[in-house]
Every structure is written in structure tokens, then in C-alpha cells.
Amino acid sequence: IIRVQSPEGVKRITATKRETVATFLKKVAKxxxxxxxxxxxxxxxxxxxxxxxxxxxSLNLLKIKHGDMxxxxxxxxxxxxxxxxxxxxxxxxxPVGAPQVVEDEIDQYLIKQxxxxxxxxxxxxxxxxxxxxxxxxxPLEPFDEDYLNHLEPPVxxxxxxxxxxxxxxxxxxxxxxxxxxxxxxxxxxxxxxxPWPEGICTKCQPSAITLNRQKYRHVDNIMFENHTxxxxxxxxxxxxxxxxxxxxxxxxxxxxxxxxxxxxEVAAIYEPPQIGTQNSLEILEDPKAEVVDEIAAKLGLRKVxxxxxxxxxxxxxxxxxxYSRNKDTYYLSAEECITAGNFQNQQPNICRxxxxxxxxxxxxxxxxxxxxxxxxxxxxxxxxNQCMALVxxxxxxxxxxxxxxxxxxxxxxxxxxxxxxxxxIDKFGNEITQLARPLxxxxxxxxxxxxxxxxxxxxxxxCLLAAIKNSSPFSDSAAQxxxxxxxxxxxxAGSILKNIVESEIPVVTITRSEPPNFGKANISLLLxxxxxxxxxxxxxxxxxxxxxxxxxxxx
Numbered sequence: 001i002i003r004v005q006s007p008e009g010v011k012r013i014t015a016t017k018r019e020t021v022a023t024f025l026k027k028v029a030k031x032x033x034x035x036x037x038x039x040x041x042x043x044x045x046x047x048x049x050x051x052x053x054x055x056x057x058s059l060n061l062l063k064i065k066h067g068d069m070x071x072x073x074x075x076x077x078x079x080x081x082x083x084x085x086x087x088x089x090x091x092x093x094x095p096v097g098a099p100q101v102v103e104d105e106i107d108q109y110l111i112k113q114x115x116x117x118x119x120x121x122x123x124x125x126x127x128x129x130x131x132x133x134x135x136x137x138x139p140l141e142p143f144d145e146d147y148l149n150h151l152e153p154p155v156x157x158x159x160x161x162x163x164x165x166x167x168x169x170x171x172x173x174x175x176x177x178x179x180x181x182x183x184x185x186x187x188x189x190x191x192x193x194x195p196w197p198e199g200i201c202t203k204c205q206p207s208a209i210t211l212n213r214q215k216y217r218h219v220d221n222i223m224f225e226n227h228t229x230x231x232x233x234x235x236x237x238x239x240x241x242x243x244x245x246x247x248x249x250x251x252x253x254x255x256x257x258x259x260x261x262x263x264x265e266v267a268a269i270y271e272p273p274q275i276g277t278q279n280s281l282e283i284l285e286d287p288k289a290e291v292v293d294e295i296a297a298k299l300g301l302r303k304v305x306x307x308x309x310x311x312x313x314x315x316x317x318x319x320x321x322x323y324s325r326n327k328d329t330y331y332l333s334a335e336e337c338i339t340a341g342n343f344q345n346q347q348p349n350i351c352r353x354x355x356x357x358x359x360x361x362x363x364x365x366x367x368x369x370x371x372x373x374x375x376x377x378x379x380x381x382x383x384x385n386q387c388m389a390l391v392x393x394x395x396x397x398x399x400x401x402x403x404x405x406x407x408x409x410x411x412x413x414x415x416x417x418x419x420x421x422x423x424x425i426d427k428f429g430n431e432i433t434q435l436a437r438p439l440x441x442x443x444x445x446x447x448x449x450x451x452x453x454x455x456x457x458x459x460x461x462x463c464l465l466a467a468i469k470n471s472s473p474f475s476d477s478a479a480q481x482x483x484x485x486x487x488x489x490x491x492x493a494g495s496i497l498k499n500i501v502e503s504e505i506p507v508v509t510i511t512r513s514e515p516p517n518f519g520k521a522n523i524s525l526l527l528x529x530x531x532x533x534x535x536x537x538x539x540x541x542x543x544x545x546x547x548x549x550x551x552x553x554x555x
Contacts, residue, residue: 002064004028004041006072009176017060022053032072042071101357103350106252106262110161115142115260141165142259151258155220157446160360161260163216164353179351179359182209182389186416197413208419211436211443214384218349218362219252220261222305222380222450233269234368234376237309242276245283248305249296252362264304264364268296281308298527305364306343308336311376320374325367330404332367332381334441337406338398340365340383341391341444360385364448380448387444390420396439405438 002013002024011031015024028034028041043049043064051062051070064070103111116139125136140147142162148155158166167177186196186204193199224230236244246269255261270292273284286292296302312322325331332340344361351359364380371377383391390396390408395417399405408420420436422443525544529537541547 001066002059003067003069004031004072005069006032006039007074007175008032015059017065018058020055021051021057021059021062022055024059025051025053028072034074039072039074042073043068045071047071047073101350101352103352104252104362106254107161107350109254110260110262113260115162115165116140117142117144117147117259141169148258153449155258157217157220158215159220159255159258159261160216160218160349161262165260167353177353179354181354181356181359182386184209184389184393184395184418196416200416205416206418208421209386209390210433211384211386211420211422211439213443214386214446217382217446217448218262218360219264219364219382219448220258221255221263222266222364222366222378222448223263224266224378225250229266229269230368230378233271233307234309234311236271236276237311237368240276241313242278243281243309243311244271244276245274245281245306245308246271247303248307248364248366249292249301250304251301252304262362264362266304267301269307278312295523295527298524299531303347304362305366306340307366307368307378309368311369314370314374321370321376323370323372323374325369325379326372330441331379331447332365332383332441332445333403334396334398334406334439335403336365336367337383337387337441337444338391338396340381341388341396344383344388345392361388366450378450380450382446382448383444384446395420399438402438404441406436406441406444407438408436410437 002015004011004013013024013027013031015027025041029039032039040047041051043051043062118139119137121130122136126132126134128134143158143166145158148158164177184206186200186206188204190201190204192203193201233244233246236242248264248266249268249270250264250266253263253265255263272286272289275282275284293303310325312324314320314322340363343365344363347361347363348358349360349362350357353359361382364382367379367381368376369379387396394415395409397407397409399407409415409417411417420439421433422436422439424432424434426432525537525541528534529541
């Protein structure tokens with residue numbers, strides 16, 4: 001076995017002593033995916049002792065023996081190999097076999113940031129001049145736990161990009177880092193035995209899972225662009241007393257309060273078809289889902305999370321609600337964790353360091369519930385990557401009579417389920433390992449902060465998805481008559497763009513309206529005007545035939 005080191009990692013090549021050099025180099029080319037002349041192999045790291053292809057020389061003649069290390073450098077016609085190696089390392093190497101992926105804009109931005117925490121010179125402890133540095137003022141890494149624990153409030157989870165910096169630090173620059181997604185399924189293609197349940201072996205059997213507190217989170221903060229977004233969503237519960245659910249549409253931006261942090265900014269809430277009662281929610285199939293996503297994309301938005309209410313009125317005269325979710329009960333029920341895990345699996349986070357091209361998710365969960373002061377509070381969460389894997393492979397169930405407990409399924413003839421454990425402290429203070437039947441869902445939850453204040457800027461799309469009804473926007477329902485009146489008022493105004501945004505007209509209802517020839521294609525110019533806040537574009541669209549149609553319908 002000969003080890004061959006390249007900028008992408010080390011591979012082991014099986015060969016014989018009498019094997020010719022040419023045959024050996026063909027094996028190297030096949031293993032690394034190079035053409036025959038696309039690389040050079042040396043016996044020394046400093047590129048001396050090049051091994052050239054020869055049918056007459058054997059490995060034994062070149063004194064290459066079992067366990068030796070050879071060094072492979074790709075050929076670079078545009079420049080030297082060392083320059084190409086340094087460039088690939090600085091950009092962050094992908095694991096061998098990882099697909100080419102395009103990460104989110106916020107991820108591409110944070111990769112280029114320094115991320116270090118700079119400190120001023122300490123007047124009491126620093127003994128050096130103004131240009132010097134010591135342990136008391138040297139910049140800290142973004143994953144420094146002491147710094148995060150001393151923030152106000154303390155940060156329990158470092159940001160995902162700080163976690164990546166921790167993995168890719170050191171001399172190798174994360175050359176061999178690979179973020180593996182957990183799998184709870186039997187590996188396919190094992191031919192040494194009959195398929196499950198007749199047989200299983202250590203090669204195809206998934207590993208047991210021990211649940212740990214995740215050290216990082218993919219989103220560090222959730223911010224609503226203005227309070228009217230949340231107030232309008234709560235109006236349904238205020239009027240009916242039934243619980244309600246919606247999808248959060250917005251964008252991901254930098255969260256500067258945490259090193260290399262990510263914030264989910266919510267611009268609108270879309271309420272899909274659903275059946276809500278005082279203590280349950282059922283999501284129905286949504287025929288408008290594709291239309292909503294398409295229009296949101298044209299406005300520079302995407303689905304960033306979901307929100308639901310869990311509100312019970314305590315005193316109608318005071319306007320207070322019951323404080324039911326706390327450390328003595330639960331923060332998220334097992335059923336809600338499974339639903340959140342399902343949504344997160346549907347919205348994976350694109351990641352260059354994963355062999356699968358994705359790792360975790362930025363999709364967030366927001367709960368509108370009663371707080372300690374018996375007022376409505378918004379709490380933000382995500383579930384861990386371990387929970388996502390258990391949900392994706394159908395290994396986690398809720399408990400019927402205990403919402404704070406989940407249950408890891410047992411293996412059956414139809415499905416093999418690996419053992420799931422969690423660590424606990426017994427009455428004597430000893431750490432013990434418990435089988436996750438049942439399982440406290442606290443091991444699956446990651447909290448995400450939601451400030452009590454909202455951004456003061458008017459949302460780009462307050463009018464976008466807020467209260468879309470299943471009926472036609474020009475029907476006789478009271479809500480839709482209100483939209484028609486708002487639209488007519490925007491007609492008479494001088495600035496069409498400003499009045500469309502501030503009048504809260506759902507753009508989706510315009511695209512679904514009559515006559516049939518008016519739809520997504522004709523609304524594109526207006527969407528671009530709203531996204532870029534371009535008044536001239538809006539005025540151009542106002543002169544179009546489509547706007548004249550709306551004018552006649554509203555007159």
C-alpha cells in the first residue's frame with residue numbers, strides 16, 4: 001500500500017513490488033480523477049525526485065516500499081502548482097467527491113469576513129506600546145466560548161460559520177473536514193447476507209445515536225420588519241379564539257451582535273389553507289404554494305420559517321393570556337419538534353463542506369404564546385441536526401399523553417431503527433446513559449433569540465402575503481371588499497408604489513384575479529418596482545393595459 005498525498009487529501013493505492021511505474025501512475029490517475037498528464041508525483045514534499053512514467057522501471061527499482069508517502073501536485077498551465085494549491089486552500093477545500101454547490105448569499109458573504117473579535121488595549125493589564133499585542137488584547141476567535149458566555153444575555157450556541165472556522169482552523173486549513181449528515185437507515189448494496197430482517201452486519205448497520213446538545217445553530221436571531229406583520233397574524237386568534245399557522249417569508253442577513261451570526265428578517269406571513277381549533281391545527285394542501293414562492297422570489301424573498309399560535313385567554317377584561325410553556329412543562333411539544341424537523345428537511349442548508357451538498361437547515365420555528373407577564377410573546381426555535389435525521393428516517397414518535405416526551409421507535413420486520421440514547425444525571429449525581437424510550441425533547445431543541453422590538457422600516461412587501469384568502473380578490477367578502485377599496489384609493493394617489501405598499505394589498509390576489517389573461521407574467525414589472533422601490537417602474541406599469549383592467553374592476 002502506497003500513500004499518495006494531494007491538495008485534496010491522502011489516498012491509499014494498492015500495488016505490487018514488481019509493478020511498473022506507468023501502471024502505478026495509471027492507478028493514481030484513476031483514483032484521483034486526473035487525466036494521464038494532469039499531475040506530477042514526487043518522492044519528496046519539496047517537489048524533488050519526480051516519478052516519471054516508465055514501462056521498464058518497477059516500484060522496487062525506485063526503492064518505493066509498503067507504507068511510503070508520495071506527493072501529488074496537479075499541473076497548472078496558468079501558473080505554478082503552489083499558487084493553485086494556496087488558492088484552493090484559501091477558498092476552503094470541499095471533501096473528496098463533494099458536489100459543486102452554490103451556497104446562499106449570506107453564507108458567501110460570511111466566508112469572506114475576518115470574524116475575529118477585536119479588543120482595545122487594557123490600560124491596567126497591557127504593558128506594551130500602542131502597536132503591540134498581548135494575551136489581554138489579542139483578537140479572539142469567533143468561536144471563543146468564554147467571550148460568548150460573558151455576553152448579555154449569554155450565548156449558548158455559537159454561530160454556524162464560527163463552528164466552521166473552528167473546524168477549518170489550524171495548519172491544515174480544514175483540508176479534511178467533512179460535515180456528514182446522520183443516517184438512521186441500513187446502507188444498501190451489502191451482498192454478504194440476506195436483506196433485513198433476515199440479516200444485517202456491521203458494514204450496513206447504522207450506528208447508535210447518543211443525543212448531545214448541539215454547539216452551534218444555523219440562525220442566531222429572528223427579526224420582524226415591523227409590528228403590523230405580527231399583529232395582523234394574531235387578529236385571527238383575537239376574532240375566533242382558534243389557533244392559527246403561517247409561513248414566514250423574508251431574507252437572511254448578517255447578525256452583528258454575534259460573531260459571524262445570521263439573522264432571519266421576516267417581511268411577510270403567508271397563511272396557507274388550514275383547519276384550526278382551540279387546541280389543534282391541520283395544514284391542508286395549498287394550490288397557491290408555487291405561485292406564492294414564485295412571487296416571493298421575484299421580490300427577493302424566500303420561505304425562512306413557520307409560525308403558529310398557542311394562546312389561551314386568561315382574563316378577557318385585562319386582555320391577558322395563559323403562561324403555559326415554561327421549564328416546568330415544555331417549550332416545544334414532541335409533535336411540534338417532529339413538524340419542525342420535517343419542515344427543516346424540506347428546506348436544507350446548502351453547504352460546500354458536506355459530501356451531500358447540504359447540512360442542517362436555516363428554517364426557523366416561531367411560537368406565539370403567553371409569557372411570564374401573561375402577555376403575548378414570540379419564542380424562536382430550531383431543532384437539532386440529530387432530530388432532523390430521526391424525523392427524516394421516521395424513527396421518532398410523539399407520546400399521546402405527555403407532549404414533552406418523544407419516543408424512539410423500536411425495530412420491526414419492516415424497518416431497522418438504531419438505538420437512541422441520551423445522558424442524564426441520577427439522584428446520586430452520577431451521569432448515566434438512558435435509552436430514548438421515552439425521550440425528553442429538550443435534547444432536540446435549539447433556542448433562537450427574538451428581540452422584543454421590531455425594525456422600524458416599512459416592509460418591502462407588507463402587502464405581499466399577509467391575509468390571502470382562498471376566494472377571488474374581487475369577491476363580495478368583507479376582507480376582499482377592503483382590498484378593492486384600498487386598491488381604488490391607490491389609483492387616485494400620486495405615488496402608486498408608496499400607496500400599494502402602505503395599503504396592504506396582497507399582490508398574490510392580483511395575480512389570481514379575473515380576467516384570466518391577467519396573471520404572473522403581467523405582474524412582473526410591478527414586483528420589480530416594489531422590490532427595488534422604483535417609482536418610475538411603478539408609474540410605467542400604471543399606464544399598462546393590466547392596470548386599466550384593475551381600474552375598471554375597482555371603479
